[in-house]
Amino acid sequence: MIRVMNIISLAFRMVLYYWKSYILITLQIAAGAFVIYSSLTIYYSIESRYKEMQDEVHALTWNIVAQSTDDSDSPPITYEQLLQLKNSYTEAMFPLHFVYPVHYPNQDNELVEAYFIYASDDYMKLMIQSDETFETSQHVYMGAEIKQFMENNGDLLKLLPDTPAYRIIDESLDIGEEAHYSIIPITNVSNHKSNSFEISIHFGETDKKALSENIVLLPLKAVYEHHMPNIEMALRLPVRVDPTVPGEEATILIMQVVSQLFSWNSAYSYNVSTQLQQFLLKMTGVKDTAVIVSVIAIVCLILVILGLTGLIHLLFNRRKQGLSILIAMGARRQDLWVSMVLESMYPALLGVGIGVLGGYYYLPRYVQLEQIEISPTAIGMFFTVAGCLLPVFLSSSTLLLRIYNMKPIKILSRE
């Protein structure tokens, strides 16, 4: 017991005596520990939130929203570009579709809302699990109610190019300020349009249920052939990544698609739509930053520890005489070694303590990340403490050999 006390008090006395040499190292280690602890905590906080969200990635349909930055004649995505995307990213689905809300009067002369949807194959696959080639076909699927309306009003075989469905206005109907668009029987106007086209219409022959009563599905290609997708309104390109692709790769894929689209059509800006998705993309960057910060912190720490090791060995040279005297007076060498190791551990411990407590206190107060809770992590603390103390311990341990090889008489005989 007294032996242990001696070791501890010798180390303590030495640290107090050489505090000027040690204070700088303590501060350096504190700064290093602070940076390491902070970056680890941020990293783990992001990582755990990120993991949570990775699972959500697959349940999501990503929406890339295109917005026109200047007047451009070209659409945000052409049909050929869509095909190209489908070829390059086989692990993803692109259920592209254009939705045109329309209104028509029913039998009771009430205004009913319906949708004309120009749909791609992937959209069909996703929405009604249909594997047929649809987007280039001449097929049209209609919901029961709107079909009824069309049947009652005549020729259904013609659709009007250059006149998006919503533009076919029923003049007899008062729609009011909001200017919703309506459809009227095609026969009423089709004769005035030279380039109208005919398509065969399947009257609910499909048993697929996803169609609501008031939806008309039209081939995607038609929208490109006969009237450009409306570029005034924001276009959404949905992307769905195969669930077998890891979440992180899926995120990267989305980013690649976005930048591919932008390189094709620089007149548009492309963004993922939901906050969660934007967040995921952003966090990939933040995570990288956390890693970089950690690396920098570790480099700093290595420098600090090298400094401390150097200092310990330097102090050892100054200390040789005192150690020799203690040996002459009956001290065991291993006790002296332990006390030298302890001596270097005190400032390191103090430094780590200051750094970690500083991080623990200040981090949640001054670092706020959207949707992430920065909470202290035991694992971060553990790695910081271990990462700082272990190298100090190892480097001061190298003194063992020097203490054992020390020849007290030689040192004491020198005058």
Added chain:
Amino acid sequence: MLKIVDGSKSYNHNDKIINVLQPFNLLIEKGEFVAIRGKSGSGKSTLLHILGCMDQLTTGDYYFNDNKLSTNKDNTLAKFRGKHFGFVFQAYHLIKEFTALQNVEAPMAYMHTPRKLRRERALALLSQVGLEDKVNFYPKQLSGGQQQRVAIARALANQPDVIFADEPTGNLDRDNGNKIISLLCELHRQGTTLVMVTHDGDLGKIADRSIHLVDGHIKS
């Protein structure tokens, strides 16, 4: 009390064997005051270190109170030194990081003397050497003579059987030197065995016995 039989000491220096102490026998009785004298480089310090178990014989055996000492275990030797010997060096060799009091306490710590007893004894010893008002001074705040007196107090800490002093007055002026010598003589009168290396012929006369070293040959 201290006995060396067929002892010798040589160094291997660049593959050349240097015989520092030629084969010798030596006996020092309890309570004796022995002066070791000789020219510089004659091996005085070497002999003192061997007697003080700081260094080992190349050949021969060392007996302490007729017990043969196995001189190869570092820790055993350290403990032995702490218990039975006290050292005074020409260069004082106080621990610079310790105060006078802490310096005197240090050897007792390694003999596992309880803290309170250490403190009391150290204070008593410091007042015995006339430094009761300097207990909390660091070595660099003390004069050479004062430092050497602290060193003597420290050598006495564990109530040693033998005190080894290597030219304890070598770095001091005559006045301070005399003080140290009278301190040592006082200790000797109280019964402590004293082995002292000295250049000073006068000091040799105070001693009970002188050992002369001439080129490694011991002449009592």
